[in-house]
Every structure is written in C-alpha cells, then in structure tokens.
Amino acid sequence: MRRQYVFLQFLLFFSFQLVAQSAIIDSLQKALPKAESSSEKFKILNKLCQHTTSVNRDLAMKYALIYDSLAHDINDPYQLARAKVLIGSVDFTSGEYEKAAEAFLSAVSDFSAINDSSQVGAMHNNLSAIAWAQKDTMGAINYLLEAIPYYTGSTRLRRLIINHTNLGGLLRVAGRYDEAKKYLLRAIDYVNELKTPQELGGPYSSLTQIALEQGDVRQAKVYATLALHHLSATKDIQTIQSVWRVKAKIASKENDFPEMKRCLDLAQEITDGNNLKTMEAGLLSDWKEYFVKIGDYRNAFHYSEKLRLKNDSTLNLERDRNLTELREKFEMDKKEKEIALLSVQNDLNETKILASRRQNTGLLFGLVILGLFSIILWRLFSKIKTQNLLISYALQEKDTLLREIHHRVKNNLQVISSLLSLQSKYIHDENAIDALKQGQSRVRSMALIHQDLYQSDNLKGVNAQIYFSKLLDNLLHSYKIKDGDITMDVRVDPIILDVDTMIPLGLVINELISNALKHAFSSASDPTIKVRLQEVDELLVLEISDNGSGVADINEMQNKSFGFSLVKIFASKLKADLAMKSEAGFSVEMKIKQFEKAA
Incomplete structure (x- = not known):
C-alpha cells in the first residue's frame, strides 16, 4: 500500500487525468485545425496529450510528436x-522508463540552456518518479532533493508543495520518519x-501513515x-480510498470492528x-484481516482465495508484461543487429563506391593526362609537321637555288668554252690553237660536272661512272675520234663523289686522256x-694507261709539259700518291687519300 500511495502522488505532478473525458478530447480535436497562432496550437496539443495519455498511448504520442514538429x-x-517533456511523460505512463528518462534528461539540458531553473527542477521530479517506478527508492529521494534549489519564481510554492x-x-x-x-x-x-487548502490532503495522508506506523493511533x-x-x-479518488483503508487499520488497532467494517465498505x-x-x-488483504479479527474464518478464507487469485492474475500480468518487455528487447536487439549489419553493408557499399569513385577519378585523371x-603530342606533331614543311620548302628552295647555280655555272663555262673556240678561229699559230683547245677541253670537263649536278637528284655529288662516260665521249668527239678507231676499256665503280673531289679528278682524267x-x-x-677507278682499302685508286708509243723521258716530260704539271698539282691537292710508267705504252696510277663521297 505504501508504494501505491506514493506512486499516486507522483502522478499528480504529471497533471494527467486518470479518467479522460471523450467530450473534452473531441472538443480539443475540433479546435486544433481552427487555431491560428502557434501559442494556441501548443496549448491545445498539450491538453490533448494530457487527456489521451491514459486512454490511447499511440494517440497521445502522435500529439506529442506534432507538438515537437x-x-x-x-x-x-x-x-x-516542452515537446521532450510530453514525449517523456507518454513513455512514462506506458512503462517505457528508459525512453522517458532519456527524454527528461535531454529536457534538463535544454531548460538549463535557456536558464529556466523551475523547469529543470520539474524534470528532476519526473526523474524521481521514474526511479520510484523502478523500485529505486534512494534514487527517487535524491532526485527530489536535487530539485529543490531549482524552484523559483511565481510557481515556486506550488512546486515545493508537490x-x-x-x-x-x-x-x-x-523508514526515515523524522x-x-x-x-x-x-x-x-x-x-x-498559498491559501490552497484542497492541497492539504496529500501531506496529511502521509502523516497519517507515519503516525500509524509509529504506533501513535x-x-x-x-x-x-x-x-x-x-x-x-478534490477528485483524488485513489488517495481518499487509501485514507479510508488507513482509518480501517486504526479501528482494527482499537478493536473497533464495526468502525473497521464501515471504513472498508466506504x-x-x-x-x-x-x-x-x-x-x-x-x-x-484488509477484508481478510477484518474477518480474521472477528473470527469469521469462512469469509476470511474466501477473501484469502480471492486475494490469491488476484495476486496470481497480477503475477500473470507481471509475467506477461515481463515477457512482452523481453520480446520487445529481443526484437529491439534483433533490429539493432540488423541495423548494424545494414550499417556494415552500407559501409562496405560506401567503401566500394569510394573505391569505384577513386578508380573512376583515377581513370578520369588518366584520361585527362592522356588527353x-x-x-x-598533336601540337608537337603539328609543330614538327609545320617545321618539316618549312624545312622541306627550304630544302626545295635550296635545291632549286643549287640547281640554278650549277646550271648558271655550267652555262658560264660553256660560254667560256665557246669564247675559246671562237678565239681559236682567229689564231694561226698552231701551238696557240692547241693551247686554246686544251683550255676549252678543261672547261668542258668542269661544265659536265655542273651539268650532272643540276640534272640529277643528288646536288652534292656526281656519279663517277656516268661522269667518266660522258667526259670520255666528249674528248673522243673533241679530237674527232671515230667509233672503232680507239678501244676504250673503261671500268669505273659507280661511286658518288662530291664536287670538291670530282673537279680535280675530272681535270686529271681530261689531261691524261x-x-x-x-x-x-x-x-x-x-x-x-684503259681507265680504272675503284675504292680499295679506303683509297680511291685511279689508273689510266695506253698501249701507245710511251714516253722517252718521264722526268723531262714532267718538267716541260703544262698538262702534267696540272696533274701533279691536282694529285697534291687530293693527297694522292702519283706513279707513272712507260712500259709497252704509258700508264699513270693515283692512290687518292683525301676524297669525299656524297651522301
């Protein structure tokens, strides 16, 4: 009885009516959509939550959540x-003590942040009720003691009374009676x-219990x-019922059994x-005690049996409630594990997504780098292509200029040759005429080189085989040698020699032939x-020989002949070893060390 009585005192604090009036609820539900200001809506929602808590917990929680929204x-x-207070209060009346405590503790932080000390004290009172409901008497007492300093303002006395x-x-x-x-x-x-005498019932009820327990009847x-x-x-029916039961106990102690029965009947x-x-x-239990006191054991047994059935029912309800709580905890644990599994899966998916994003980012970065x-490369290629075109144009222009130069040089040499030919017609001295013809022949040998250069694809060098063939034909034609009069045994390798090598070499051949x-x-x-030109052991070997009458005195010829002087000069220029023989004709061999082949 003690716990029931104290528990009811806590319910008073929550201000929830135990018997909700459906008419009031209907009226409030109709008024809610018509409320214009937020303050009106808060007042209506607060009342709806209070009136529906003991009737329909889900509906009460709905209004509390609307309040929160x-x-x-x-x-x-x-x-x-305040929304947290309403949510916690609904959880409290539904037996969801942990959720209620969480809501009230959060409300303590919120009220502290806005310096509303009175509400902080109220939350301590609520937490005390939760501790008492969980049979933690000392915890409930401590919360109430902690609440006292927070009660300030106009509601201070009202809250201190409760x-x-x-x-x-x-x-x-x-048992701490004092x-x-x-x-x-x-x-x-x-x-x-405060001048509110209707609130004296609670304190006097507790004082009645203390006096009785201390034996002061x-x-x-x-x-x-x-x-x-x-x-x-007041409408505190539970406390009134408890006081009548206490008065029955007082009558029992005084052996006033009619008074005891009257109190129990009420x-x-x-x-x-x-x-x-x-x-x-x-x-x-009180009725059983009464019938035992008056010796009516039949009725005492009857009420004892009813009490046993009631306790069994209560135990069954408690057991069912415990089973429900265990089932809810199991379901909650199952859901938490499922949530944890989903969280792990989400983390794994996020990791995969992150890895995919990194891969895509890397791929994109690679594509950007590749791009x-x-x-x-394209710009470099374009630049190189442009430069190559410019170089190609420059080379073409250079080739054109070189061809033009060689062509003009060849033309100029032909002009010189023609001038020498014209000059020879006006000279009657045979030696002079012969000298002019030799000069003309030398000029034509050089002109042939420039002609080959501008007519061929290679502007840097002359094919020795082709050049020697043309040069020999020109010489035979110049000296009016008919086909078959002299046998020309020519073996010349197709060596491409540069101009600086070919000009002196051509002049040497011109003189000797x-x-x-x-x-x-x-x-x-x-x-x-016989004419031979070969490359042997990094030497260019030129051999020219005939089967004619030969030379009586080679030394005398070298000193008196202008042509052989030229041969020696060109041999020296080409760093060549020069050897002459006059055996069964006349032969000259040049082993040229300094020569350049065209690329």
Missing part, C-alpha cells in the same frame, strides 16, 4: 524542451501560505480526519465505483686506252 518549425527552444509531499512519502517508505515529517509539515506551511486519527476533510474537495464503494483495479489487492598528352689521244697512237696497230 511545430516547435521545430518555429525553432522555439522552450517549446522544443516536491515535499512526494519527498515525505518516499522518506516514510525508507525527515519525512519535516518535509510534510513544510508542505502544509506552503499550502497555508490518536495522532493518526487526527491526521486521517484532516486528510479526508481536505480531500473531499473504501470498497470507492474502488468499485471508480474501477480502481490496481488497488483491489490491498483492499482484499593533355595527346594534345601536346687528251695526252693519250694526241701523242700515243701515231704507230699503234690496235690502240687501246
């Missing part, structure tokens, strides 16, 4: 904290100061009378009329001239 919409810190009344009841349960009476008497003083009767007097003006009437199921077991590299054509074959029966 509206508070978030206007971002009002006070209303946000606090001290609850604190006195808890201290009574803990402390309990101190707080209960203070509560009475606060009620008198007379004082207990006084307190019980005062409690019923003040409770008659308590039974209140219980049956208000459907106080939670208080039936205590009343059945940039391609652009650079001209000398053979003029002087070698005055009496030979089968005149033959």
Whole structure:
C-alpha cells in the first residue's frame, strides 16, 4: 500500500487525468485545425496529450510528436524542451522508463540552456518518479532533493508543495520518519501560505501513515480526519480510498470492528465505483484481516482465495508484461543487429563506391593526362609537321637555288668554252690553237660536272661512272675520234663523289686522256686506252694507261709539259700518291687519300 500511495502522488505532478473525458478530447480535436497562432496550437496539443495519455498511448504520442514538429518549425527552444517533456511523460505512463528518462534528461539540458531553473527542477521530479517506478527508492529521494534549489519564481510554492509531499512519502517508505515529517509539515506551511487548502490532503495522508506506523493511533486519527476533510474537495479518488483503508487499520488497532467494517465498505464503494483495479489487492488483504479479527474464518478464507487469485492474475500480468518487455528487447536487439549489419553493408557499399569513385577519378585523371598528352603530342606533331614543311620548302628552295647555280655555272663555262673556240678561229699559230683547245677541253670537263649536278637528284655529288662516260665521249668527239678507231676499256665503280673531289679528278682524267689521244697512237696497230677507278682499302685508286708509243723521258716530260704539271698539282691537292710508267705504252696510277663521297 505504501508504494501505491506514493506512486499516486507522483502522478499528480504529471497533471494527467486518470479518467479522460471523450467530450473534452473531441472538443480539443475540433479546435486544433481552427487555431491560428502557434501559442494556441501548443496549448491545445498539450491538453490533448494530457487527456489521451491514459486512454490511447499511440494517440497521445502522435500529439506529442506534432507538438515537437511545430516547435521545430518555429525553432522555439522552450517549446522544443516542452515537446521532450510530453514525449517523456507518454513513455512514462506506458512503462517505457528508459525512453522517458532519456527524454527528461535531454529536457534538463535544454531548460538549463535557456536558464529556466523551475523547469529543470520539474524534470528532476519526473526523474524521481521514474526511479520510484523502478523500485529505486534512494534514487527517487535524491532526485527530489536535487530539485529543490531549482524552484523559483511565481510557481515556486506550488512546486515545493508537490516536491515535499512526494519527498515525505518516499522518506516514510525508507523508514526515515523524522525527515519525512519535516518535509510534510513544510508542505502544509506552503499550502497555508498559498491559501490552497484542497492541497492539504496529500501531506496529511502521509502523516497519517507515519503516525500509524509509529504506533501513535490518536495522532493518526487526527491526521486521517484532516486528510479526508481536505480531500473531499478534490477528485483524488485513489488517495481518499487509501485514507479510508488507513482509518480501517486504526479501528482494527482499537478493536473497533464495526468502525473497521464501515471504513472498508466506504473504501470498497470507492474502488468499485471508480474501477480502481490496481488497488483491489490491498483492499482484499484488509477484508481478510477484518474477518480474521472477528473470527469469521469462512469469509476470511474466501477473501484469502480471492486475494490469491488476484495476486496470481497480477503475477500473470507481471509475467506477461515481463515477457512482452523481453520480446520487445529481443526484437529491439534483433533490429539493432540488423541495423548494424545494414550499417556494415552500407559501409562496405560506401567503401566500394569510394573505391569505384577513386578508380573512376583515377581513370578520369588518366584520361585527362592522356588527353593533355595527346594534345601536346598533336601540337608537337603539328609543330614538327609545320617545321618539316618549312624545312622541306627550304630544302626545295635550296635545291632549286643549287640547281640554278650549277646550271648558271655550267652555262658560264660553256660560254667560256665557246669564247675559246671562237678565239681559236682567229689564231694561226698552231701551238696557240692547241693551247686554246686544251683550255676549252678543261672547261668542258668542269661544265659536265655542273651539268650532272643540276640534272640529277643528288646536288652534292656526281656519279663517277656516268661522269667518266660522258667526259670520255666528249674528248673522243673533241679530237674527232671515230667509233672503232680507239678501244676504250673503261671500268669505273659507280661511286658518288662530291664536287670538291670530282673537279680535280675530272681535270686529271681530261689531261691524261687528251695526252693519250694526241701523242700515243701515231704507230699503234690496235690502240687501246684503259681507265680504272675503284675504292680499295679506303683509297680511291685511279689508273689510266695506253698501249701507245710511251714516253722517252718521264722526268723531262714532267718538267716541260703544262698538262702534267696540272696533274701533279691536282694529285697534291687530293693527297694522292702519283706513279707513272712507260712500259709497252704509258700508264699513270693515283692512290687518292683525301676524297669525299656524297651522301
């Protein structure tokens, strides 16, 4: 009975009516859509939550959540904290004590942030109720003691009355009677100061219990009378029922059994009329005690059996509630594991997505780099292509210029040759004419080189085989040698020699062949001239020989012949070893060390 009585005092603090009026709920539900201001909506939602909590927990929670949503919409810190109080209160009445405690503790932080100390104290009172519901008497007492300093402002006395009344009841349960009476008497003083005598019923009810438990029956009767007097003006049916039961115990101690029965009948009437199921077991125990006292053991056994069935029912309900709680915890644990698994899967998916993003980023970066590299290569290629075109144009222009130069040089040499030819027609001295012809022949040998250069694809060098063939044909034609008169045995490798090598080499051949054509074959029966040009062991070997009359004195010829002087000069220029023989004709061999082949 002690725990039931104290628990009811806590319910008073939450201000939730135990019997909700459907008419009031309907009226509030109709008024809610018509409310214009936020403050009106908060008031209506608060009342709806209070009136529906004991009737329909889900509906009450719905209104509490609407309250919370509206508070978030206007971002009002006070209303946000109040929303948590409503949610916690609904959880409390539904037996969801952990959720309720979490909501109230969060509300403590919110009210502290806006310096609303009175509400902070109220939350401590709520936390005390949760501790008491969980059979933590000392925890409940401590929360109430911690709440006292927070009560300030206009509601201070009202909250202190509730606090001290609850604190006195808890201290009574803990057996700390002196402390309990101190707080209960203070509560009475606060009620008198506030001039609200209807609130005296609670403190006097607890004082009645203390006096009875301490054996002061007379004082207990006084307190019980005062409690019923003040409770008659209230709707606190549970406390009134409890006081009548206490008066029955007082009558039992005085052996006033008719008074005991009268008190129990009144308590039974209140219980049956208000459907106080939670208080039936205590009343059945009181009836059993009454019938034992008067010796009516049959009825005592009857009420004892009813009490047993009630306790069994209560135990079954408690067991079912425990099973439900265990099932809910199991389902919650299962859901938490599923959530954890989903979280792991999400983390794994996020890791995969992140890896994929990194891969895609790397691929994109690679593509960008490849694109940039391609652009650079393309620009470089374009630049090189442009430069190659410019170089090609420059080379073509250079080739054209070189061809033009060689062509002009060849033309100029032909002009010189023609001038020499014209000059020879006006000279009657045979030696002079011969000298002019030799000069003309030398000029034509050089002109042939420039002609080959501008007519061929290679502007840097001359094909020795082709050049020698043309040069020999020109010399035979110049000296009016008919086909078959002299055998030309020519073996020349197709070596491409540069101009600086070919010009002196051509002049040497011109001198030696001209000398053979003029002087070698005055009496030979089968005149033959051999011409050889080969590359042997990094030397360019030139051999020219004939089977003519030869030379009587080579030294004398070298000193007196201008042509052989030229041969020696060109041999020196080409760093060549020069060897002459006059055996069965005349032969000259040059082993040229300094020569350049064209690329």
